[in-house]
Amino acid sequence: MVKTATQIEQIKQMAKSLRLTLISEDLEMMLHEADEAKMSHREFLMHIFSLELKRRSIHRIKMGVMAAHFPMQRTLEGFDFSVQPSIEPAKVRDLAQCDWIAQGHNLLLQGPPGVGKTHLAIALGRAAIEKGYSTLFVTAAQLVNTLIKAQATGCLEDRLTALFKPKLLIIDELGYEPMGPETAHLLFSLFNQRYERRSIVITTNRHITDWGVLLGDPTATSAILDRFLHHSCTLTINGDSYRLLEKKKRGTNNKSTTATHDTIVNLSGKVSLRLPWKKVIALDRQSSQ
Secondary structure, eight states: OOOHHHHHHHHHHHHHHHTTTTHHHHHHHHHHHHHTOOOOHHHHHHHHHHHHHHHHHHHHHHHHHHTTTTTSSOOOGGGOOTTTTEEEEEEHHHHTTOOOHHOEEEEEESSSSTHHHHHHHHHHHHHHHHTTEEEEEEEEHHHHHHHHHHHHHHHHHHHHHHHSSSSSEEEEEEEOOOOOOTTTHHHHHHHHHHHTTTTEEESSSSOOHHHHHHTTOOOHHHHHHHHHTEEEEEOOOOSSEEEEEEEEHHHHTTTTOOOOOEEOOOOOSOOOTTOOOOOOEEEEEEEEO
């Protein structure tokens, strides 16, 4: 009995040295389960190594999600495709396989505010991490400010090298905030460096025909788009805003108990790809009982 206990401790120490954390911590329980299930030696080895691989996968995904700096947790399972009929669920599920990331291709998610562009971007980023691809999420404003600061402090090359490392770079909310005239040249350096080697996802409420004015330099913008769109897929979402739909739903549910109700007028209709996105206007009215 003493000899057996000593052997178990020795095995646990060897497992720890090999960084087999689950085995080093739970070996006694695993041996007990093996005895109860009358496992053969092969079955036992398959069992403990499969558990260790599962633990490592969970840990890797956890670390990958933390490194991605997602502002919130979103999954494809949590996306309501019934609210956005312009999106084909099969197409999104195909993107979640991440073959396009392996090939260094890009993805553009465009549409008016509130339709789920960021949700899809984060969900696809999560899928990429699960497939083993490093991912980084930044807003367009954060990215531009980082590049401008790096240029001003003489460390632009170091920052571009750091931004090159993630296999998938998600740039969220391009077009929501104005950008300075130096923006296009800084972004061109980034896009040129990642071209055909690393993937980029962009979410935007502006059509690509507006990007020249948005970035302040039509020539540099053309060069950016040339690289970004060369190997890319575009998903255009023409549906209603989730936020306004939720607000309307809450107003309907509270109608019998409150004097406040919301009327939502959706003016978007079918959005022309050649025109800026039309706005969804919410009119809130107070009425007394």
